Amino acid sequence: MSRSQKPESKENTFFFNARIDGIEYDILDDLIGYAVRRAQISIYEDFTASLADEGITPQRFSSLVIIENNPGISQTRLSEVMGIARSGVVAIIDKFEDAGLVERQASSDRRSYNLRLTKEGQKQVRRYKKAVQEHDNRIAAVLNASEKEQLRTLLSKICMRSP
Amino acid sequence: MSRSQKPESKENTFFFNARIDGIEYDILDDLIGYAVRRAQISIYEDFTASLADEGITPQRFSSLVIIENNPGISQTRLSEVMGIARSGVVAIIDKFEDAGLVERQASSDRRSYNLRLTKEGQKQVRRYKKAVQEHDNRIAAVLNASEKEQLRTLLSKICMRSP
């Protein structure tokens, strides 16, 4: 029957709705973990909507900022900071190198590289930072300065628990 | 040279360290989005460490709780609640069905199914809930009751902003 050649409309362009009317969430409404997860999804969506055109993701943005502020950092060290495997960093840096944002400089330890932003990289990071700051202001616009500070403090407490 | 037949030690069993000594995080320390992301990674790790042996993930746990508390929900509706594509729900429910936790019941609308937990599913969800509650108490143990309430409130504000 339906031999429609036109693509169906995208079905997943809806935004994540953290609490849908008529749905019972039970324990999920009480869990700190789910509250953080909900917020994370919501924030990620706004980040993507703001910066996907630039080809930048939270992960890549973080990498660039870490390299910018810790020039000469090695790939292994970066993998530790980002919390991902070394093999993952290779792919990330390859792309940055292709885009002319990062360079692998020779190190005194000839097994490793010193990572640095190129001139172009520095320029782009300034742009990205501005866009990310605007995004962050937007998602946190419902909070006043004191509430933002509270939120950061409460979240950092959770991160600093003993593993 | 190295023809070692033994596997190298796993390199990524370290826990994510939200703030590594000697690393300059710059703007990342100020962004609400990054604070949430850090907490999310940290919480996800504890969840996984606690429940991976059960084969349960935050995503799957949420699905089961939603089905438990909204019996007869359709797959499309569940995809909306979870914020994922319908095709993703198919795979999730397939696995639950294989494990005997969820059943697809015939619906009056013969295009769709009514999802329900099986007896076994109900039993397992009770176990999972207990484990997840313990995990949540653990990750939020650094907060008192009032701080937990504050955190939930602040995070829900972020989710409820206009998209």
Place this chain on the structure above:
DNA sequence: TATTGTTATACTCTATAACTATA
């Protein structure tokens, strides 16, 4: 015509394990 579940496919992210060149 539109919707539900399904399938096929592809893409991203990630981890594991092995390799190489150095140390």
Place this chain on the structure above:
DNA sequence: TATAGTTATAGAGTATAACAATA
């Protein structure tokens, strides 16, 4: 022996697009 970067590979998770059955 150990470490840094690399490669190959595999497994999640996800989205897109199409299809059959049904509305």
